[in-house]
Amino acid sequence: MQPSEMFVGSIDQGTTSTRFLIFNRDGEPVASHQVEFNQIYPHPGWHEHDPLELVSSVETCITGAVRSFESQGFTRTSIACVGITNQRETTVVWDHETGEPLHNAVVWTDTRSQAIVSELKTRPGASNLQSLCGLPLSTYSSATKLLWMLGHVPKVKDAFERGTLAFGTVDAWLVYRLNGGAAANVFVSDSTNASRTMFVNLETLRYDDTLLDFFGIKGKIHLPRIVPSSDPSAYGVIVNGVLAQVPIMGCLGDQSSALVGQKGFSPGMAKNTYGTGCFLLYNVGEKPVFSTHGLLATVAYDFGGKPVYALEGSIAVAGSGVKFLQNNLSFFQDSKEVNDLALTVEDNGGCVFVTAFSGLFAPYWIDDAKGTIFGITQYTQKGHIARATLEATCFQTKAILDAMEKDSGKALSELAVDGGMSNSDLAMQTQADLISIPVYRPKMRETTALGAAIAAGLAVGMWRNFAELRDINRAGGAVFEPQITRQESATKFEQWEKAVCMSRGWISTDSTEGKDGDRTLNNETKPATHDSQHTNTNKTTTNGAPLPPTANRGLNIPKSAPRQTNSPLVSELITSDGFGTTLKVKTRSAANGESDRNRDWDFSPAKTPLISVSGDLDDADEEDLFLELRKVEILQKLKKLQKLKLGYF
Numbered sequence: 001m002q003p004s005e006m007f008v009g010s011i012d013q014g015t016t017s018t019r020f021l022i023f024n025r026d027g028e029p030v031a032s033h034q035v036e037f038n039q040i041y042p043h044p045g046w047h048e049h050d051p052l053e054l055v056s057s058v059e060t061c062i063t064g065a066v067r068s069f070e071s072q073g074f075t076r077t078s079i080a081c082v083g084i085t086n087q088r089e090t091t092v093v094w095d096h097e098t099g100e101p102l103h104n105a106v107v108w109t110d111t112r113s114q115a116i117v118s119e120l121k122t123r124p125g126a127s128n129l130q131s132l133c134g135l136p137l138s139t140y141s142s143a144t145k146l147l148w149m150l151g152h153v154p155k156v157k158d159a160f161e162r163g164t165l166a167f168g169t170v171d172a173w174l175v176y177r178l179n180g181g182a183a184a185n186v187f188v189s190d191s192t193n194a195s196r197t198m199f200v201n202l203e204t205l206r207y208d209d210t211l212l213d214f215f216g217i218k219g220k221i222h223l224p225r226i227v228p229s230s231d232p233s234a235y236g237v238i239v240n241g242v243l244a245q246v247p248i249m250g251c252l253g254d255q256s257s258a259l260v261g262q263k264g265f266s267p268g269m270a271k272n273t274y275g276t277g278c279f280l281l282y283n284v285g286e287k288p289v290f291s292t293h294g295l296l297a298t299v300a301y302d303f304g305g306k307p308v309y310a311l312e313g314s315i316a317v318a319g320s321g322v323k324f325l326q327n328n329l330s331f332f333q334d335s336k337e338v339n340d341l342a343l344t345v346e347d348n349g350g351c352v353f354v355t356a357f358s359g360l361f362a363p364y365w366i367d368d369a370k371g372t373i374f375g376i377t378q379y380t381q382k383g384h385i386a387r388a389t390l391e392a393t394c395f396q397t398k399a400i401l402d403a404m405e406k407d408s409g410k411a412l413s414e415l416a417v418d419g420g421m422s423n424s425d426l427a428m429q430t431q432a433d434l435i436s437i438p439v440y441r442p443k444m445r446e447t448t449a450l451g452a453a454i455a456a457g458l459a460v461g462m463w464r465n466f467a468e469l470r471d472i473n474r475a476g477g478a479v480f481e482p483q484i485t486r487q488e489s490a491t492k493f494e495q496w497e498k499a500v501c502m503s504r505g506w507i508s509t510d511s512t513e514g515k516d517g518d519r520t521l522n523n524e525t526k527p528a529t530h531d532s533q534h535t536n537t538n539k540t541t542t543n544g545a546p547l548p549p550t551a552n553r554g555l556n557i558p559k560s561a562p563r564q565t566n567s568p569l570v571s572e573l574i575t576s577d578g579f580g581t582t583l584k585v586k587t588r589s590a591a592n593g594e595s596d597r598n599r600d601w602d603f604s605p606a607k608t609p610l611i612s613v614s615g616d617l618d619d620a621d622e623e624d625l626f627l628e629l630r631k632v633e634i635l636q637k638l639k640k641l642q643k644l645k646l647g648y649f
């Protein structure tokens with residue numbers, strides 16, 4: 001078949017929906033089919049998918065799209081190969097011998113492993129992990145989700161002990177099942193997906209013994225072989241259905257795929273995808289850049305030569321915030337209506353919505369933050385909350401761009417966007433306003449699917465090089481120019497940052513960790529659809545609970561979990577003119593009866609993202625003091641912003 005006669009299929013298995021698109025050589029989608037699948041929320045903070053439903057959703061979409069393709073007069077034999085792109089980190093476990101899943105997939109948004117994360121942070125070696133794998137220890141990565149299953153699901157534990165436990169991200173699971181499961185045992189994961197597990201060394205793109213040892217799984221679990229994102233033979237062939245015998249030749253985690261789909265092939269190029277969550281990837285070239293400002297180091301793509309890396313800013317909630325307004329608050333029937341609802345009011349009316357449903361990801365990494373709406377009065381209308389919901393993602397994008405500029409030393413001149421929520425003109429205008437640079441939205445927004453099509457198409461020879469992709473999706477995009485001043489933007493952002501500070505510390509530990517461990521598959525869980533609401537039976541709200549530590553704040557996170565019994569008191573603020581000043585701290589150890597002590601602490605945010613503390617307290621004191629310093633930092637900020645008299649000192 002000549003390249004010009006070829007088509008390429010792309011499976012896009014996202015967090016809320018699955019789709020299959022068929023692209024021609026001009027990168028135009030000629031047929032597609034999309035289905036939503038069940039979102040399972042068994043407890044507050046938990047989020048699961050049924051692994052078998054993920055596979056059947058893919059099969060349904062392939063059938064639907066191929067039907068539409070054929071109805072236009074094309075033949076299925078012209079589909080030369082298929083690429084896969086998928087939600088990342090979502091963790092699937094199955095029996096290596098039978099190929100059957102052992103539990104629902106634990107989704108990337110799920111925060112049940114919060115207590116595990118706190119414990120892991122106290123282990124020797126914890127502070128070195130990020131320099132190996134590029135990711136911070138958090139509930140986000142696959143590793144902590146796997147550990148939770150090992151600790152709480154008997155079937156998973158049994159398989160682990162018998163040596164039959166297979167672990168994979170969604171790409172590995174789909175490839176395995178599309179190839180026929182255990183019979184063919186095509187068990188691979190591409191570098192962009194594998195590097196999101198915390199098991200992989202970012203430089204070698206191989207499993208790293210230090211990491212596997214740290215998580216206690218070395219040699220005890222079946223892990224997929226790591227292969228390039230574009231490969232003619234590694235991914236096998238689809239064995240069933242309308243595309244039986246069509247080879248799979250490309251695979252990319254969805255955010256990498258969007259970068260490829262936006263043709264972000266040169267260092268300095270970036271894209272921001274507003275899907276369920278929102279993810280900004282910035283191409284840094286052939287060497288990973290390890291962030292010191294709360295970003296992730298990740299693989300942009302690995303097309304067989306030297307891999308290309310990216311700095312990533314991950315936001316947990318974007319379109320899912322819109323879905324929350326739709327499904328949980330019944331504000332509208334369809335996501336696209338959020339734009340018009342938000343336009344019923346002129347501004348947010350003083351509302352700020354910190355959409356921290358999964359804590360806050362980059363650049364904050366606050367596991368314990370909870371969704372919080374500030375500024376509600378009798379004046380507040382649905383439109384204000386709709387605006388505040390859209391703004392939340394835009395503010396976080398602004399924070400990420402600031403961090404990226406600090407890490408890379410370069411400022412972006414334009415931001416390329418895509419993903420479901422980018423369809424909202426108001427959201428994109430707000431984004432341009434807040435980051436003070438133009439936002440470019442391409443005409444064809446299925447860039448995530450296009451990326452996987454490109455990965456597969458390059459492997460089959462449909463395109464021979466990047467140059468041949470140049471004209472794809474270039475015409476007809478929209479540009480949103482900033483319409484407010486930098487000063488206005490900065491004022492809005494200050495208010496957002498204040499809200500972020502105030503959204504934390506509501507719940508001191510994960511209230512649901514450890515519960516309900518005997519559940520295994522979806523039929524044993526409460527069937528949860530979009531509108532299902534679940535009762536929190538185990539509330540642990542603590543008024544005035546200490547603020548837990550935050551990663552990457554310039555202080556060694558100490559061994560033990562936060563304690564309330566030995567909390568020192570911050571007694572005196574010597575200077576109160578913002579950061580970079582000296583703070584005198586008086587500590588009193590209630591537990592060991594020590595007398596009061598005075599120490600001077602230097603706030604040096606210029607050197608570290610928030611605070612840097614020097615001194616020679618022992619670990620326990622240091623931890624307590626850190627918690628108090630976080631309060632001071634927040635209070636300082638409040639004082640500065642609002643000149644409040646808080647009566648704390």
Ligand SMILES: Nc1ncnc2c1ncn2[C@@H]1O[C@H](COP(=O)(O)OP(=O)(O)O)[C@@H](O)[C@H]1O
Pocket residue numbers: 013014015016017274275276277318319320321322323335336337338339419420421422423424
């Ligand atoms: N017109 C729109 N305006 C705002 N949000 C939208 C719009 N269309 C879709 N969305 C949001 O985008 C998300 C879906 O985007 P998509 O890129 O398909 O995500 P995913 O790949 O994570 O499933 C949904 O959460 C939905 O609420």
Ligand SMILES: O=P(O)(O)OC[C@H](O)CO
Pocket residue numbers: 014015016086087088089108253254255275276277278
């Ligand atoms: O479903 P999306 O598009 O929000 O992407 C999910 C990410 O891959 C999670 O890391």
